[in-house]
Amino acid sequence: MVKRTSFEGDACPIARSLEALGDWWSLLIIREALFGVRRFGEFQSRLGTAKNILSARLRSLVEHGILETTPASDGSAYQEYVLTPKGRGAFPILVALRQWSEEFDDHPEEIATILVDRDKGRPVKRLEMRAEDGRLLSPADTTLKPRLAPRRSSAKAGPRS
Amino acid sequence: MVKRTSFEGDACPIARSLEALGDWWSLLIIREALFGVRRFGEFQSRLGTAKNILSARLRSLVEHGILETTPASDGSAYQEYVLTPKGRGAFPILVALRQWSEEFDDHPEEIATILVDRDKGRPVKRLEMRAEDGRLLSPADTTLKPRLAPRRSSAKAGPRS
DNA sequence: CAATCTAGTTTCATTATGCAACCACTGGAG
DNA sequence: CTCCAGTGGTTGCATAATGAAACTAGATTG
Structure with a gap:
């Protein structure tokens, strides 16, 4: 193929x-x-x-x-x-893309708009990852787990990504 | 072209x-x-x-x-x-994509892994948008503003998206 | 120094993208 | 009802991107 x-x-x-x-x-x-x-x-x-x-x-x-x-x-x-x-659930993806641009773009002056909250007109906060109990998490603080308990029999390479 | x-x-x-x-x-x-x-x-x-x-x-x-x-x-x-x-700053984008799949995928049982916090092994919280003061925001609570004050001269169509 | 591994590049067939032209159906003016 | 512009597409064709496989040059191993 x-x-x-x-x-x-x-x-x-x-x-x-x-x-x-x-x-x-x-x-x-x-x-x-x-x-x-x-x-x-x-x-x-x-x-x-x-x-x-x-x-x-x-x-x-x-x-x-x-x-x-x-x-x-x-x-x-x-x-x-x-x-x-x-479709509406994809909004955080767009916000994440937007914020990434705002933070890391080489020419941020070319960005025309900012996302603000309608009430106050202030920029929305950066998306952040938090644990269930509210602790702020960095990428290094996270890990992947198999969704269901892995088969008890094999200790082979676990599921990835 | x-x-x-x-x-x-x-x-x-x-x-x-x-x-x-x-x-x-x-x-x-x-x-x-x-x-x-x-x-x-x-x-x-x-x-x-x-x-x-x-x-x-x-x-x-x-x-x-x-x-x-x-x-x-x-x-x-x-x-x-x-x-x-x-590059590391793109992590929230990946998390957003992952969570979107987890929430809306038609066959979630095929998803092999969940993202958990390393300490507790519990799933990370859903990303949420918040205002500067901490209020939770829905898409409808947000709007776009031009990054700098628009040229005073023209009232033409403002910047979009 | 021969065999093998790593990290690519090259070649070529297949797909996807993009522009322009075309077409069917709507909605309105007369 | 008829003509006619506007809406919402499809079709054809040229070009660009993708992917499998073959090839290659330098590094590492034996």
Whole structure:
């Protein structure tokens, strides 16, 4: 096979999410959708995507349960694309990407916008990892565990990633 | 031009980070690197990437300042790839992707591992967005603001995303 | 110094991307 | 009802990216 490798059956959850939204456009489409964009033409003009690509991506996102097509909304007979809960659940991913850019980009002055909380207009706090009891965790403070107790029989290489 | 569109000059920080790590392999390479993988061959065997692709990705990650090549480390004359602070800073992105999978995947039973804190062995808490003062924020509680005061002269369409 | 390992590069077939052209259906003006 | 612009796509074609396998140069081992 010379197909682009798929991570569908992969046991790693990171690979699994990349399977659904790991290409150039999907996350940007979700970003626009989170800001209320619903119509094909609006996605197209805001993102500047070719229409065939946009069409393919929207279809893929619908298949993955991230977007839903609703037959109407404002009276017209056209359809709209709206986020499902799964789609809205991707918000932290976008925030993480945004904050990474804000912190490490080589030309931060080119970044046009900041994410603020609507009430106070102040930047949102950096996402942080915490333990169940609230302790702040660094990457080194974490580790991976097999999801279910491993087979008692073998001490072979455990599941990874 | 029929080149793949680049987001380099884009003002949206999400697009900017996707420019650096928005392809299929980069994030997986960073994932492995976070778990201590350093050598070309180790990346190759753990990820199953073709060597030419891996070579190109590693080079790109080095160019973006996410990985660094260190000429030695264990005595041998080979080189290693280690994460820079910028690379380690991508950890929350990976955690966000992982948690999204854990929460919304259609077949969560196929996910092999959970991320736990090393001390207690308990799952890490879900990432949450908070305001400066600690209030929990939902997507709807946030909005985008232009980074610097917009030019006083024009009331044209403001910066987006 | 021969065999093998590591870390790639090269070659070539297959896919995906992107632009432009085309087409079907809507919604409105007359 | 008819014409006609706008919406929401699909199709075709050129180019770029991906992936498997073969090849290679330097390092390490024996």
